[in-house]
Each structure stands twice: as structure tokens, then as C-alpha cells.
Amino acid sequence: MLLNVNNLSVSFGGVHALDLDHFSLRDKELRVIIGPNGAGKSTFLDIICGKTKADKGEITFNGKSIFGKSEVKIAEAGIGRKFQKPSVFPGLTVYDNLLLAAKMKKDIFTSLFFKSTPALEEKIHHVAVKLSLTNVMYKPAGDLSHGQKQWLEIAIVVLQDPTLMLIDEPAAGMSDEETESTGALLLELSKSHSIIVIEHDMKFVEQIANELVTVLVRGKRLMEGTFAEVKNDQRVIDCYLGRTNAQLETL
Numbered sequence: 001m002l003l004n005v006n007n008l009s010v011s012f013g014g015v016h017a018l019d020l021d022h023f024s025l026r027d028k029e030l031r032v033i034i035g036p037n038g039a040g041k042s043t044f045l046d047i048i049c050g051k052t053k054a055d056k057g058e059i060t061f062n063g064k065s066i067f068g069k070s071e072v073k074i075a076e077a078g079i080g081r082k083f084q085k086p087s088v089f090p091g092l093t094v095y096d097n098l099l100l101a102a103k104m105k106k107d108i109f110t111s112l113f114f115k116s117t118p119a120l121e122e123k124i125h126h127v128a129v130k131l132s133l134t135n136v137m138y139k140p141a142g143d144l145s146h147g148q149k150q151w152l153e154i155a156i157v158v159l160q161d162p163t164l165m166l167i168d169e170p171a172a173g174m175s176d177e178e179t180e181s182t183g184a185l186l187l188e189l190s191k192s193h194s195i196i197v198i199e200h201d202m203k204f205v206e207q208i209a210n211e212l213v214t215v216l217v218r219g220k221r222l223m224e225g226t227f228a229e230v231k232n233d234q235r236v237i238d239c240y241l242g243r244t245n246a247q248l249e250t251l
């Protein structure tokens with residue numbers, strides 16, 4: 001297994017945000033995590049990437065413990081995170097955002113004196129093609145559509161060469177067409193990366209979940225199964241009942 005998590009828990013002011021018995025992920029697996037609001041999904045990804053410190057538990061990545069390590073050490077170990085909030089520089093072009101991301105892979109001292117190389121240009125181009133950004137390369141990032149901004153964010157994570165990518169609600173606020181393209185992009189990326197995606201949009205989950213879906217509820221793992229198993233599970237249906245009927249109808 002690439003990632004192994006056991007008995008991971010964290011409380012905030014006495015409230016159990018996460019109390020996860022077990023979670024594991026294979027190399028090149030694309031896992032989707034779903035669950036109602038406040039289920040602990042973002043907290044789980046925050047702990048894996050070192051942004052939040054857990055109270056206790058075990059997390060091994062590539063056979064080594066990353067529990068309690070800093071965000072920098074975890075990123076160096078090969079875990080990249082795309083947050084829900086945009087973090088691109090709107091005044092810079094798409095190309096400059098990508099170049100900066102590629103530079104940031106190096107330490108700050110190296111970045112200061114860093115010059116682009118043909119190999120790096122090739123890499124940026126390759127990532128831009130993968131994320132459908134080639135025709136907006138020289139546009140300011142602030143002028144991109146919402147979907148394109150999200151793809152730029154994903155491209156920035158891809159440029160860090162992570163083994164595992166953690167992606168929080170990539171389709172939030174997207175049009176149907178953008179959502180579908182995002183699903184296709186993630187499926188393509190999953191050929192070369194392991195990916196954990198948090199998502200609420202069930203149509204999108206159905207598109208990308210060709211392996212397992214993990215359902216979190218109130219910080220605990222309710223079940224894990226194929227999309228069909230999850231959508232027909234009475235406990236899953238019950239926990240969505242009365243919360244988001246629109247989601248239930250699409251389940």
C-alpha cells in the first residue's frame with residue numbers, strides 16, 4: 001500500500017472532528033471520499049498533508065511514518081495538496097504561475113537565482129497540455145474561467161511531481177461541461193499519480209469513481225465500496241436524508 005492510516009483522531013475543543021479506524025490507498029489508485037458537511041473530510045486531508053496535527057494515530061506513506069511531520073517534509077516525501085480556495089496569482093499569466101510553481105519546488109535560495117531551462121519549458125508545456133491550458137498560457141490567471149482556474153491549481157500541484165495528490169472539491173462552482181472535463185482530467189492524471197478526491201457532486205463522483213468510494217460520517221468511516229454499493233447502502237442514504245435532498249436524488 002502507498003498510504004496506510006490507522007486509528008487517526010483529532011478533536012477541536014472537545015469535538016471529535018476525526019476518529020478514523022483505517023484507511024489505505026494503493027499506488028495509482030483514485031479514491032473518492034464523500035460524506036455530509038462536517039464529516040471530517042477536509043480535516044483528514046489536512047492531517048495527511050501536515051497542515052493540521054492529529055492527536056494520535058499512525059500514517060505511513062511509502063513505508064515511512066509521516067505522522068506529525070511538517071508540511072514541508074510531507075511535501076518533500078511526495079504528497080501535494082490542492083485546497084478548495086484559489087491560490088494562484090491573478091496578475092501573473094498562466095505560464096508565469098506555472099514557472100513560479102516549478103521554481104518553488106526548489107529551496108528559496110535556489111529559486112532566487114533560478115533560470116528556466118529547456119527541460120523545464122518542456123515540462124510546463126506537457127502539464128499545460130494535460131490540464132487543457134495551452135490556449136490561455138499568456139492570459140493573466142485572473143481572467144480565466146472558474147474551471148480554468150481550478151485546472152491551473154491542479155497543474156501547479158502536478159508540477160511539484162507528487163506521488164499522491166490530495167484534491168478538495170475540484171468541481172465546486174463549475175458548469176456541467178467544466179465538471180465533466182475535470183473528471184476526464186482526473187482520470188487521465190490517475191494513470192500517473194495516486195489521487196484522493198473529496199467531492200459532493202454525485203454525478204461527478206460517478207464519473208471518476210471507478211474504484212473505491214470511502215464514506216465518512218461524523219468523523220468515522222461509515223463504509224467503503226464501489227459507487228454502486230455506496231449509492232445503494234441504506235446507511236449512506238439515511239445519513240444524507242434530510243440534509244441534502246438534492247444530493248440524495250442524484251445518488
Ligand SMILES: Nc1ncnc2c1ncn2[C@@H]1O[C@H](COP(=O)(O)OP(=O)(O)OP(=O)(O)O)[C@@H](O)[C@H]1O
Pocket residue numbers: 012013015016017035036037038039040041042043044
Ligand atoms: N480548525 C478547526 N477548529 C475547530 N473546529 C474545526 C476545525 N477544522 C474543522 N473543524 C470542525 O471539525 C469538523 C469536521 O470538519 P471538516 O471541515 O473536516 O468536515 P468536511 O467533511 O470537510 O465538511 P464540508 O463538506 O462542509 O467541507 C466540523 O465539525 C468542523 O466544524
